[in-house]
Amino acid sequence: MTQTLGIAGAAAALGIGMLVGLERERHKGEGEHRAFAGLRTYSITGLLGYVTQQVGGALLLGLIALCLAVLVSTAYWKRQDKDPGITSEVALLTVLVLGALCAASPALATAIGVVMAGLLVYRQKLHDFARSQLTDAEMRDGLLLLVVALVVLPLAPDRFIGPYEAVNPRTICTLTVMLMAVGAVGHVAERILGPRYGYAIGAIASGFASSTVTIAAMGHRALKEPDHLRTLAAAAILSNLATMTQAALILGAVEPALLRQLAWPLLAGLAATALYALGVMLRARTAPTGQPVQVGGAFDLKLALIMVLTLTGIGVVSSVMLYHFGQMGVIVSATLAGFADAHASTASIAALASSGQLTLVAASTPVLLAISCNALSKCLVAWVTGGRRFAAYVIPGQLLLTGAMWLGTVAA
Structure with a gap:
């Protein structure tokens, strides 16, 4: 039973990373103007959060999140003149946390991941609604x-x-x-x-x-x-x-x-x-x-x-x-x-x-x-x-x- 739950949690973490990563990959761009993270990065980050929670618990997860935040901040600093937004950076940290949540509640983590992916997909419509229609x-x-x-x-x-x-x-x-x-x-x-x-x-x-x-x-x-x-x-x-x-x-x-x-x-x-x-x-x-x-x-x-x-x-x-x-x-x-x-x-x-x-x-x-x-x-x-x-x-x-x-x- 424990092994079954473990497989389900890992699959949920991978699925969340791939779902968000697919959306980010479509808008990543190419060449020197491309974004810093795509399908593979988000998928690995989701699995990283799950494995970290299973191995070291909250303390290790906090250290990994801190390291990831440093990497994300560096990437953002390098390209802030091209893309001032931080949506991708925040999404990557969220995928890490959701991957960790899959160890305890895969269903809740998956639901949150789907909602986050929806917000990313419909960002333009949400922007138009907030600026023009509301x-x-x-x-x-x-x-x-x-x-x-x-x-x-x-x-x-x-x-x-x-x-x-x-x-x-x-x-x-x-x-x-x-x-x-x-x-x-x-x-x-x-x-x-x-x-x-x-x-x-x-x-x-x-x-x-x-x-x-x-x-x-x-x-x-x-x-x-x-x-x-x-x-x-x-x-x-x-x-x-x-x-x-x-x-x-x-x-x-x-x-x-x-x-x-x-x-x-x-x-x-x-x-x-x-x-x-x-x-x-x-x-x-x-x-x-x-x-x-x-x-x-x-x-x-x-x-x-x-x-x-x-x-x-x-x-x-x-x-x-x-x-x-x-x-x-x-x-x-x-x-x-x-x-x-x-x-x-x-x-x-x-x-x-x-x-x-x-x-x-x-x-x-x-x-x-x-x-x-x-x-x-x-x-x-x-x-x-x-x-x-x-x-x-x-x-x-x-x-x-x-x-x-x-x-x-x-x-x-």
């Missing part, structure tokens, strides 16, 4: 998301606090990161696909911020572009996919058991919405040429803060209603809050189920009521913002979503 606002928002996900979230305490034990800081931070990340995915998809499918993709992406606002935006545009009425109505209906998906993500993050309880109603609502929107879109005569509609940016700090305050406030109200009026109080508060925002009600009810204050069966009805009331409130928004013709396409979709979701409870 805007300052997107860079700022991306850093914000990383700070919240990697710094704030791990430090948030994972326990219920407050007089009614209605607030869990870790859950709130998790939901905030999740909403920002999902919005980012929609933003990236919209950037990649371009304006041809802008309305549909933009509506789904914007729906994660606010499906109601998205429907209002589509209604206003429908008044200005009546020739694209059906396409805009279909996009407005598609924004409900974001509402249903976001509700599922919230339930899964806060109380997975409640998500399993409501899986069939949510799936039924998603299917009905997608099929109806597709039918409306296929009947559209012309494709719109305008830019996609967006509600806010891909990463919106203001939206995140509003969501945190909304989740906290409705969670406290639901907990108070449960404490003083029982399950009927939760149903009433979820119904009223659902007219404005279904996600906050869903999160607060899931939090009550997670803390044990509500059973899964008792929590299911308020969640469905919140989503249903939110869907019905969008009918009024569609009528007011887009007029009778726009509402004639949107309202049946909203009613179909609500009916399919409640019929899904039969299968559950």
Whole structure:
């Protein structure tokens, strides 16, 4: 068994060196301007790291790494006027360390080696993306998301606090990161696909911020572009996919058991919405040429803060209603809050189920009521913002979503 592991580790070390070496060899050049290392150097370095770790452990590996660093520094100094970059030098030292890691964890070392090779292969595209495509606002928002996900979230305490034990800081931070990340995915998809499918993709992406606002935006545009009425109505209906998906993500993050309880109603609502929107879109005569509609940016700090305050406030109200009026109080508060925002009600009810204050069966009805009331409130928004013709396409979709979701409870 030990011999088998040893062979696997050596093979992994050699494979990592050859993989990175092949990429470097293709860009090594020829003559006096060629780079200092290629296929053979990287392959040998990977094996060197593995053998060094096996023979002398960490101490010998450190000495070998120091010697290699001296050689790499010398090579860099000799050709710094031709190539000021240090990518090849750093990659060679990384291959040495990954070769040593193969002695303990070949799978992890191989995975890291593949990722490193990918970064080397797509260096030009990454450079173009960073310099030409990535805007300052997107860079700022991306850093914000990383700070919240990697710094704030791990430090948030994972326990219920407050007089009614209605607030869990870790859950709130998790939901905030999740909403920002999902919005980012929609933003990236919209950037990649371009304006041809802008309305549909933009509506789904914007729906994660606010499906109601998205429907209002589509209604206003429908008044200005009546020739694209059906396409805009279909996009407005598609924004409900974001509402249903976001509700599922919230339930899964806060109380997975409640998500399993409501899986069939949510799936039924998603299917009905997608099929109806597709039918409306296929009947559209012309494709719109305008830019996609967006509600806010891909990463919106203001939206995140509003969501945190909304989740906290409705969670406290639901907990108070449960404490003083029982399950009927939760149903009433979820119904009223659902007219404005279904996600906050869903999160607060899931939090009550997670803390044990509500059973899964008792929590299911308020969640469905919140989503249903939110869907019905969008009918009024569609009528007011887009007029009778726009509402004639949107309202049946909203009613179909609500009916399919409640019929899904039969299968559950």
